[in-house]
Amino acid sequence: MDEVNHGELTLVTRKACFGLPTACPSCLPVYIYLRFARIPFYLSYNLIYPDSDQIPYVECGPFVAYNNDKGGVIDSLKEDGIVDLDSEVHAIPEWISTKAMICSWLADAVMYELWVGSDGTSAHKIYYSDLPWPIGKLLYFKQIRIAKQQLGITKDNADRREEEIYKRATVAYGALSTRLGEQSFFFDNRPTSLDAVFLGHALFTLQALPETSVLRSKLLEHTNLVQYAEKLKMEFIEADSSSPVPPHHSEPSSSAPRRGGPSNWSSKPKSKPKREKTEEEKTFKRRAKYFLGTQLVAVLVFLSLLSGSDDAEVEFDDDDDGLNYND
Numbered sequence: 001m002d003e004v005n006h007g008e009l010t011l012v013t014r015k016a017c018f019g020l021p022t023a024c025p026s027c028l029p030v031y032i033y034l035r036f037a038r039i040p041f042y043l044s045y046n047l048i049y050p051d052s053d054q055i056p057y058v059e060c061g062p063f064v065a066y067n068n069d070k071g072g073v074i075d076s077l078k079e080d081g082i083v084d085l086d087s088e089v090h091a092i093p094e095w096i097s098t099k100a101m102i103c104s105w106l107a108d109a110v111m112y113e114l115w116v117g118s119d120g121t122s123a124h125k126i127y128y129s130d131l132p133w134p135i136g137k138l139l140y141f142k143q144i145r146i147a148k149q150q151l152g153i154t155k156d157n158a159d160r161r162e163e164e165i166y167k168r169a170t171v172a173y174g175a176l177s178t179r180l181g182e183q184s185f186f187f188d189n190r191p192t193s194l195d196a197v198f199l200g201h202a203l204f205t206l207q208a209l210p211e212t213s214v215l216r217s218k219l220l221e222h223t224n225l226v227q228y229a230e231k232l233k234m235e236f237i238e239a240d241s242s243s244p245v246p247p248h249h250s251e252p253s254s255s256a257p258r259r260g261g262p263s264n265w266s267s268k269p270k271s272k273p274k275r276e277k278t279e280e281e282k283t284f285k286r287r288a289k290y291f292l293g294t295q296l297v298a299v300l301v302f303l304s305l306l307s308g309s310d311d312a313e314v315e316f317d318d319d320d321d322g323l324n325y326n327d
Contacts, residue, residue: 009034009041009060009082014126016045018208021237023126025110025208027056029193029200030073035236036191037083050127051139058082074193085192095187098179099194101172106201108151109169109215115147117162122208170218177222184231195232202229203237 011034013027021043022028034041046055054066058073065076078084089095114123120140127143128136148154153161176198180186185195202219206229209216220226 009039009058010044011041011056011058012044012046013056014045014050015047015130017125018122020203020207022056023122023204023208024056025107025114025200025204026067028204029197030056030058032199032236033074033077033085033193033196034083036196037085039083047130050131050136051143074196078193085190085196086194089187089192089194092187094179095192095194098176098186099197101175102194102198102201105165105168105172106198109165110201110204111147112151112162112165113209113213113215115144116151116153117214118210121210126208166214166218169215173218173222173225177225180224180228182224184228199229199232202226203233 011027011031013022013031014024015022017023020028022031022045031043041058046052049055053068056073057064057066058077060082063080063082065073065080067073069076071079078086086095123140123143124136128140131139151161151165176186183189185191186198187194202225205213205216205219206226
């Protein structure tokens with residue numbers, strides 16, 4: 001597409017931290033996929049809508065691919081002919097099953113560690129550190145509840161589900177280590193979306209999760225997977241990135257005045273010709289404006305309910321998603 005050739009593609013992600021261009025486990029694979037494709041793109045950070053399921057998203061002229069579109073951003077990029085790294089492997093049964101294992105078993109393990117099996121330090125830094133403390137805390141507890149629902153965790157089966165999640169992650173790492181061997185990539189000696197998804201997972205696990213992480217320790221048991229991640233990080237992420245990381249933007253990409261460069265995500269800011277916003281962009285911006293307001297109202301209501309009960313006691317209890325009311 002002409003827009004791609006002229007560097008008009010923009011990737012909107014959550015912010016950079018933990019030494020990664022974006023520390024969001026959903027955003028990082030998309031960033032890596034575009035780097036694998038060696039397509040010039042602008043990088044923009046969105047800080048004002050931390051629980052949006054639309055992020056990451058890609059803009060390319062009139063084309064917009066959101067994370068919550070069917071199949072996600074990478075599948076949309078392939079289906080719309082913008083970039084497809086899987087054309088020669090997508091029908092191979094082993095490739096399909098291997099990618100499915102990464103997107104299910106390992107994705108579940110990351111979700112568990114990020115929201116349930118840790119103290120929340122990593123999640124706070126990635127998603128909520130730019131928000132007022134009460135709002136960030138309430139959103140964090142909300143996400144814990146959502147994660148438990150998606151993972152099928154209840155008070156009665158919490159220990160069993162934890163064991164199952166880590167057992168599947170152990171099996172997945174073993175299978176991936178065997179499949180990779182001494183190769184540079186998993187299939188056909190070249191990068192595919194499978195490599196982008198696993199590399200994003202590996203870098204997030206190694207750099208964003210704490211040293212006490214069970215998942216991190218299981219990944220470190222497989223030397224070839226760790227070396228694979230370090231080698232590709234150096235080649236596709238750290239290459240030519242000696243200048244400072246670009247400033248974080250709190251606006252959607254359509255209104256962000258500065259962007260990171262294509263082949264060097266920390267290069268000098270570039271400008272784009274002003275274009276008329278699409279209806280989707282206008283809607284997104286309106287929602288972003290009202291986001292903090294609605295969350296503030298929720299906090300005020302929450303505090304007013306507490307002050308209205310003289311005998312109310314509030315405890316933070318992990319077994320009840322962080323909020324437990326005892327009258």
